[in-house]
Amino acid sequence: MKSLTKDVKVVVFDTFGTVVDWRGSIIRDLSIWGRNEGIQADWTALADRWRLEYEPEKNRVRNGEIGWTNLDELHAHALEKVAAEVGIKNLSRSQMQHVNSVWHRLDGWPDAVDGLTRLKRKYVIGPLSNGNVALLVNMAKHAGLPWDNVFSCELFRHFKPHPETYLGVCRLMYLNPAQVMMCAAHNYDLAAARALGLKTAFIPRPIEYGSGQTTDLVPEQDWDIVAKDIIDLAQQMGT
Amino acid sequence: MKSLTKDVKVVVFDTFGTVVDWRGSIIRDLSIWGRNEGIQADWTALADRWRLEYEPEKNRVRNGEIGWTNLDELHAHALEKVAAEVGIKNLSRSQMQHVNSVWHRLDGWPDAVDGLTRLKRKYVIGPLSNGNVALLVNMAKHAGLPWDNVFSCELFRHFKPHPETYLGVCRLMYLNPAQVMMCAAHNYDLAAARALGLKTAFIPRPIEYGSGQTTDLVPEQDWDIVAKDIIDLAQQMGT
Numbered sequence: 001m002k003s004l005t006k007d008v009k010v011v012v013f014d015t016f017g018t019v020v021d022w023r024g025s026i027i028r029d030l031s032i033w034g035r036n037e038g039i040q041a042d043w044t045a046l047a048d049r050w051r052l053e054y055e056p057e058k059n060r061v062r063n064g065e066i067g068w069t070n071l072d073e074l075h076a077h078a079l080e081k082v083a084a085e086v087g088i089k090n091l092s093r094s095q096m097q098h099v100n101s102v103w104h105r106l107d108g109w110p111d112a113v114d115g116l117t118r119l120k121r122k123y124v125i126g127p128l129s130n131g132n133v134a135l136l137v138n139m140a141k142h143a144g145l146p147w148d149n150v151f152s153c154e155l156f157r158h159f160k161p162h163p164e165t166y167l168g169v170c171r172l173m174y175l176n177p178a179q180v181m182m183c184a185a186h187n188y189d190l191a192a193a194r195a196l197g198l199k200t201a202f203i204p205r206p207i208e209y210g211s212g213q214t215t216d217l218v219p220e221q222d223w224d225i226v227a228k229d230i231i232d233l234a235q236q237m238g239t
Numbered sequence: 240m241k242s243l244t245k246d247v248k249v250v251v252f253d254t255f256g257t258v259v260d261w262r263g264s265i266i267r268d269l270s271i272w273g274r275n276e277g278i279q280a281d282w283t284a285l286a287d288r289w290r291l292e293y294e295p296e297k298n299r300v301r302n303g304e305i306g307w308t309n310l311d312e313l314h315a316h317a318l319e320k321v322a323a324e325v326g327i328k329n330l331s332r333s334q335m336q337h338v339n340s341v342w343h344r345l346d347g348w349p350d351a352v353d354g355l356t357r358l359k360r361k362y363v364i365g366p367l368s369n370g371n372v373a374l375l376v377n378m379a380k381h382a383g384l385p386w387d388n389v390f391s392c393e394l395f396r397h398f399k400p401h402p403e404t405y406l407g408v409c410r411l412m413y414l415n416p417a418q419v420m421m422c423a424a425h426n427y428d429l430a431a432a433r434a435l436g437l438k439t440a441f442i443p444r445p446i447e448y449g450s451g452q453t454t455d456l457v458p459e460q461d462w463d464i465v466a467k468d469i470i471d472l473a474q475q476m477g478t
Contacts, residue, residue, distance in 0.1 A: 132411075133412065134413050137387055137412065138363075141387060147388075148380060148386075149372065149379075149386075150388045155394060172371075172372040172393070173372065173376065
């Protein structure tokens with residue numbers, strides 16, 4: 001185990017992309033459901049088009065255009081905007097709610113449950129995710145993610161990479177930043193955490209956005225750990 | 240399974256007394272530690288005397304005498320007050336901190352881990368406790384309590400039985416009160432939850448305060464469930 005990370009007590013994870021395969025899960029879940037419901041839509045286009053609204057939606061909160069609004073609500077707003085573009089029309093209110101809650105039903109990457117189970121033996125583990133509490137708790141139940149606690153950004157009423165999210169975990173757990181490690185498949189998230197003194201682990205997920213992905217393929221700084229997946233991270237962390 | 244509770248999705252627990260044996264754990268933990276450190280004190284008297292300060296300490300926050308203050312800080316304040324009475328003196332700052340953090344090292348009642356593990360198969364389970372996040376997360380790690388999420392009163396900045404604590408769980412999880420069940424060994428806690436529409440389960444813990452206990456020996460209302468322990472609760476809840 002690297003001496004750089006020997007003081008770490010809590011390991012927190014970005015979830016969308018890092019722990020769960022949001023794109024593949026959305027396509028699988030809604031393709032099956034759509035077939036059963038007789039709904040014709042391009043679910044792959046939905047996953048990609050919907051996610052394009054992710055930053056603009058969070059920016060509405062960050063810029064103060066709207067007050068604090070959680071991710072389920074931002075997803076619903078974005079879904080209303082993009083649905084017609086991908087062939088979704090004439091859905092009932094409860095069908096639209098079912099589509100929106102697909103983010104509660106995402107599956108882990110194949111290494112997620114095993115890697116987290118190993119890390120949990122020695123560390124407190126949790127998501128530090130822009131997802132709201134219900135989304136993350138239901139996702140954990142669906143995917144079998146063995147979190148010790150859900151550190152949702154909803155608790156801090158800021159989205160990452162706002163400093164209050166990373167520091168919020170440290171404060172709730174009475175730890176110094178160097179005792180908390182942030183793990184993500186996204187360099188921007190680790191850069192924000194490192195700037196505040198947290199330890200960092202990068203796990204590339206080169207097909208998060210599908211086969212044509214061009215971003216976050218490599219570590220852009222000398223992160224404390226670079227691991228090929230969560231099982232490898234557990235190994236490098238001595239568990 | 241009783242039809243009264245068929246809509247329940249989340250089961251939350253009072254922890255001190257209901258899930259963990261705070262009194263027995265404090266006496267055991269500090270007796271061993273005191274012997275190793277060469278500290279002579281009446282640890283049984285400490286457990287009882289310290290807990291007598293529990294309501295007065297929370298009342299300082301409830302009455303507005305002090306602003307929001309979490310339970311670790313209230314415990315530390317009460318410990319300073321009662322230490323000399325039970326023979327604790329001349330401890331270093333780090334020794335006092337070790338004593339105060341005994342609340343993070345409480346053991347479950349013998350049925351706790353098995354009962355919770357069964358309930359977790361079907362329900363989202365968590366503490367709804369006056370303990371703060373770090374205390375409850377560390378306690379769960381110590382005692383092996385398999386929570387899905389920690390619903391600490393620290394998140395709501397109110398102590399039970401304030402309505403915002405029970406309703407806070409409902410809001411975070413997007414559930415109606417009747418979809419949430421409160422479990423406790425204390426009638427006052429269930430009365431507050433029922434008044435807001437939550438389902439209720441009573442689990443008597445007749446030796447929580449030792450062999451001379453006179454309170455909460457029996458259910459004082461027709462709670463939705465009365466169970467002899469958490470394993471029996473799991474059975475009655477169909478898991």
